[in-house]
Amino acid sequence: MTSHQNTQTMKPATAAKKLGVYLEATPAEFQEGVVSRAELTALQADPPQWLQDLRLNGPHPRPVVASKLGVSIAGLARGGVTDALTTEQIEAIKAEQPEWLQKERTTQAEVRKETVRIKARDAERAAKSQDQRS
Structure with a gap:
């Protein structure tokens, strides 16, 4: 029997909370999709410009x-x-x-x-x- 690993995902609201940003100010593609743990880790490690701007301003x-x-x-x-x-x-x-x-x-x-x-x-x-x- 083989086990396949499901990718853990979260709602955009949860991801925004973990990133410390206001969800309504994030890009539409972020708000409409789901965020995997790997994507969240990548956003935290190397934040894109929109995330840097939100955190700053x-x-x-x-x-x-x-x-x-x-x-x-x-x-x-x-x-x-x-x-x-x-x-x-x-x-x-x-x-x-x-x-x-x-x-x-x-x-x-x-x-x-x-x-x-x-x-x-x-x-x-x-x-x-x-x-x-x-």
Whole structure:
């Protein structure tokens, strides 16, 4: 019995997410087809010009926008940002420093601090538990 290997493919939306680009801004042939794992790897290793341009100038998907602004995706929504933004639009928001952005950055910093504190607490508890077993 011989086994043949099926090529794993993904929907364009999944591939765009893995590439960190906004699907609607990709070329039509990318949006309409399927992407194999090998094609995705090739796009990541040697991005074509359209992919380089999208990564540089956008429009960027919400996770990328949130990251560039230093806030959460929920923070973007609370700030009224629901669409993909270009790099130029993101830079304009950074320069303007609206109140919602300042508030969300503060919230994000507090969340990160709390995450670090919880990790340290859990590591300490794990170490105590390990010592008690020994």
